[in-house]
Structures are given as C-alpha cells and as structure tokens.
Amino acid sequence: MDAGAVTVLAAIAAFGGLLAALAGGYGLRQARRVRRTGVRVEALVKRSPDSASDESALPRPLLQFVTEDDRVVEVVCPVTPTPQRPLNDGDHALVLYDPADPRTVVVHGRERLGLERAFIGGGTVVVLLSLALLAVVAMSR
Template identity: 45%
Template sequence: MQIVFAAFTALAGLVAVLVGAYARRQTRRIVSAGCLAIALVKPAPPGAGRGLLQYETADGRVVEIVSPVPLPEGGSVRLSYDPEDPRDVVVDGHHRAAVDRGFVIAGLLLTLIGAALAISGG
C-alpha cells in the first residue's frame, strides 16, 4: 500500500514541477518576444472577481479580457501580449515568478518524498 502512496506522491510532484516550469517559460517568452500595449482597466462584470483589461493590438484589433491579476479599476497598465494569441498576457510588474518557483520547489519536494517512501517501503 505504501508503494501506491509513494507513486501518487511522486506523480503529483512531477505534475507540479511541469506546471511551474511551463508557466515560467511562457511568462519569459511573452515578456521577451511579446508585443507591448497599454490597457485600460475596466470594472469587473457582475460575478467576476477581477476587472477587465481592454487594449489594442499592433494590427488594430481591440481585445478585452479578464485581468490575470487584481488591479484597481479606472487606470491603465502596461502589458505584454502574445501576438499569436493576444488573450495571453503578462501585466507589467505582476509576473508571479514566485508562484511559479513555488510550484517547482513543492513539486521537487513531493517527488523526493515519493521516492523516499518507495525506497523505505521496500
């Protein structure tokens, strides 16, 4: 039974490592190769916890998305967006690198715990 628990623990750790690493890679890619825009922060729609970001892409399209981070409404923010998918954005100054690193670290710890349980479970 302990080997099953060890396998699930290690698998959960591996998933967390992959999620954190992918998020860090995407953020770095969008910030370095993405297009810049100034977005208007609009009020949140009823039932939503975060406001809307409205901005114009380099090709003239107006995009409106739910903000990936909480922001005070009524102002404007600078963001980077993926030109292939303008709905994929990183708000300047809100990269969430600590959260992504936390996923990687927690995942590595879970993977090590799973391996230790597998070894000690014989």
Template identity: 45%
Template sequence: MVVLAAFTTLGGLVALLAGAYGLQRTRRITEAGEVTEALVKAVWQGADRPTLQFETADGRVLEVVSPVPASRRRPLPAGERVRIAYDTDDPREIVLIGSERRGLDRSFAAAGACLVVVGLALAMTA
C-alpha cells in the same frame, strides 16, 4: 507504502510541471511578446478580476480578463492604464508587467521537486 510513494511522486510531478510551464509562459511572453498599454475596466458583477482593454499592433481592440485578481495587495482601479505584454500569436495570452507570478511558479516547481524526491525515497524504503 508503494501506493503512497506513487501518489506523492505523481502529485509532485504535476506541481513541478505546472510551475515550469508557468515560468516558461511568462518568460516567452515578456521576451517575445508585444508590449502595450491597457485600460483597466470595472469588475463585472460576480467576477473577481477586472477586464483589460488594449489595441494590438495590427489594430484589433481586445478585452481580456486580468491575470491579476482584484484582491491583490494593490488592486487595479478602473480607468487606470497598465503596461502589458501579449503573445502576438494569441493576444488573449497576456502578462501584466510588474505583476508576474514568477514567485508562485517557482514555489510550485520547488514544492513539486521536493515531493518527487520524497516520493522516490518512500518507494526505495518500501
């Protein structure tokens, strides 16, 4: 029973930290990052996400893989322009404005917190 409690608590802690990190990263990039427009390019053969091409404030042109998969409710059509925020220290880190994963990250954090509580309860009963 103690091993089950330990694994449950550890798994919950990992999920909690993953959700918290995702929320913090999204908040940091959207608040302190540079906002610009990106051109959606076609999905490569065998890939599930399109690439986004944009110009940074210092004039560099970058292409990064979209953080939003093409299978989303509203896929990003090639040729469309979308608003993104990028980290000025590492422009490859982007957030697609309006398609942030806050709900998913909050779900991970909440599920992780629940698993930690369950794991601790199991440890106390053992």
C-alpha cells in the same frame, strides 16, 4: 500499513508533485517568453461584470487593449489585485501580449514568478520525498 498501500500512495504523491513541477515550469516558461517576445501596450482596466455581486473578494478585472493589427482584445487579468497594488476601474496598466495569441498577457511588474517557482520547488520536494519513501519500502522487503 502494508508495503503495497504505501507504494501506491507514494506513486500517487509523486505523480501529483510531478504535475505541480511541470505546471510551474510551464507558467514560468510562458511568462518569460511573453516578456521576451511580447508586444508592449497600455491596457484599460475595466471592472469585471461579476464583481458587482461579490464585493468581499478582490475579483480579477478585465484588461482591454488594441493589438498591432487594430483588434480590440479584452481578457481577464492574469493576476489578482492586492490592497497594496490595486487595479481599479479606469486605471491603465502596461501589459505585454503574445502576438500569435493576444489572450496570453503578462502585466508588467506583476508576473508572479515567485508562485511559479513555488510550484516547481514544492512539486520537486514531493517527488523526492515519494521516491525516498519508495526506496525505504523497497529496502524493507
């Protein structure tokens, strides 16, 4: 493979890694901000209307709660229930919501910060490997 093709592939990989790292950083920042400034309420877990058609997968349920200004908000749960920690129809879950945008919620105890950190770490590794590959190509010229 010639140096030009390797350079283009390394640049595309670096761009993808940068996007992954930025997405992870944004998600981590949002979760921390909502945990710090969010309003804590109890939400009713409701079965998603499309879950009746596909029983094989664990669909994300709906969370319904009342905001401080007495608006009823219904959002799709930001995390998927697991067999160890299910969110069954009729259950209650503690959520924190952003008062400026009540559709932005964090389910208490299920923030998935590990996933956000994995995006940051994986993206950073891809960027560093791409930069190292670019440096090798530059030195071989």
